[in-house]
Amino acid sequence: MRFTRRTFVATAAALVAASAVPRAVAKGTGMIFVSTEKGNEVVVLDRSLAVVKRIATSRRPRDMHFNAAKDLLYVACGDDDAIDVIDVASLEVVDSIPTGPSPEVFAFSPDEKVIYVSNEEDSRLEAIDMETRVSIQDIPTGAEPEGVLVMPDGKTAYVTSEVADMVHVVDTTTGAVTKNILVGTRPRRFILTPDGTELWVSCELSSEIYVIDTATNEIKGDSLIFVPPGFREEDVTPVGMAVTRDGSKILLSLGRANHIVIIDGTTHDVLQYVLVGKRAWSVDLSSDETRAYVANGLSDDITVIDMASMKPIQSVPVGRVPHSVVIDD
């Protein structure tokens, strides 16, 4: 089995485990899963990018994560207040975990015993015990919480509040917010660099990326702004992010600027702006990191990018308002 998840709320433990300890490689199916917010389905594509199945889910499926074994795929369904569980082998919804109102983004604890989910409508980060399905913590946040990330040690969770322009630092033992970090306007998602030292936050409406030092929970250095040629700063609304396993490249979706930018993970220099579809949000890498997949919310397609040439290969229509992409390979 290999670890592939490198996106915004990747279970950080998986990242560290994957980079620190080489693991046996299981053969993935190579299938690509895309949640479509208005289609109420998870669309499954095979390696040739042909749609092989449309899995009906609860309403408004958004963020998705595999469990570590990659035999189950979890999908947060905002309009039915549930996280659906898809069996990766049978491609059927086999279970549904009730959540608070309007779950949007979630992350697992490293031991996969707890699921942390941001409930957009009631300003809460909710911790749900996976076995009992009981909500064990209900942590108040600023309005419209979104991005969630749990640190590899499982002791700290981070959650953004889109309205409060804040990152809340949560002690997972006590369920208390221990610090509020004020960032740019409308903070959305996170990635953790593979060494675990930097937490990146995309701030959609101030066009910025903030970097937080996870040792101190202070903002590290300058905020970053990436403006593709021919665009204005206000056109740039970054949301989704992904990082390669060695941390050498970081991919940032630029939203309304209809591009992603691939940057050097160390110097932060621009390597390439890649034109994709309309309102590019979620971005994910295949496990061999040869391809990146971008969900384009307003053109109902995903764009496949060749990472060697850093060029788009193909855009594939998937369904109404694609939200997230994950790959089982």
Next chain:
Amino acid sequence: MTSAQDVATSVTSPFGGEVGAQRRVRGPSSAPRLGQGPLTLTLSPQGEGTRGRRRFTPRLLSSLLPLAASLLLSGAAFSAEIKIGYLGLKDDPRYHPDLVYTRIEIAPGGNPVDGATMGVEEMKVVSDAVDQQVGLDHQEATDAASLVAKLDQMVKAGEQFVILDLPAELVDQVAGQTREWPVTLLNATAPEDYLRQRCYPNLLHTAASDRMLSDAMVQLLRTRNWTKVLMLVGSEPRDKAMAAAFRASAERQRFNIVDEREFTLATDPANREKNNSLLITGNADYDVVFVADHQGEFSRYLPYDTQLPRLVVGSTGLVASEWQWSWDRDGSTQVTSRFEKLTDGRRMTGQDWSSWIAAKAVVTAYAKARSGDYQKTADYIRGNRLKIDGAKGVQLNFRPWDGQMRFPIVLATHNAVIAEAPLEGFLHQTNVLDTLGTDEPEHKCQ
């Protein structure tokens, strides 16, 4: 006032890219190649205009370091109890439930103070983080003199920002009589364009101007190529103001206004050319009917009753507004549902949005300027470092020339947003939002 230790803590947790963090702008690289790093550019504190030429550098560095240093050294961070004023008209007829003949309610009433209340409430977590306790002080009075007297009390009690929820003529009188006062007024509910041309130094506007609304409508009509317009206009000043704005917008897009006709509410046969829908829409060739009828009693009977099978826009049919409850993009659903929770089910209107965003702008300015000095906070709210999220997918701030907040306009039927302006393809040399409303070159103070 916090202790020196607290101050150090608050300053070292950088805030909003303004105090602790600088921004690096990675400018466009026309043909970026592997290994090609962007060059650098020093940006002015204002930043705009010089930005983005294959360069990057710390932004605001020179202006912010001294500020951060002074906060650290002097312990001068601003912590306080802050009251934001909200001044309305007692028993404002604009917010009565829309009762028509036999007391049928065609639209529920509701006071937009609810929007401001929600704005302060949802920003509480931010205010708390910077040790500010912000509250809303809702006051009402009955006429210009008593409003000015009330405002005097509010300012003397320490209020530095007051949201005005008043009809245009009262905004005009209150702002005119208090122009030298140390207070910033935010007009949240009066759309009249002439207020934007008064150039009162202390008046900002978060209500959309009539011109913004009509520019939005005209952009949509232009994209559909419905440029032959029959205008129907009521006899009241408010109707005439809407019509004037539409004419200006139509002229900008070179529309053909085939005729402009005044309607009346009656069935007098001697006056039937003005009061009969079929007759008033006859004897002309047009693509669309624009009706300016702020009372709505004439216009609500107009669709499906026109001589030609044409759509009706303006005061009915397709309506331009700051907000519509059915809008589902950019987090707007969350705003609408928070509002419904707060108001026991009332649907958020354009006026609610404008008072909400006014309160958010003030709380944000206090939190980000973090200064006890009124002028610094007032400068912040007017400056281009203000980036407010109005659940419209773009950053919002105020136009320097007329104090109008720039924001997208929704064009909605009774249950769907058909388009959001600026529509794609309407470009502007500096900011596409400035395709809506009086632009800087055409702005004149009167």
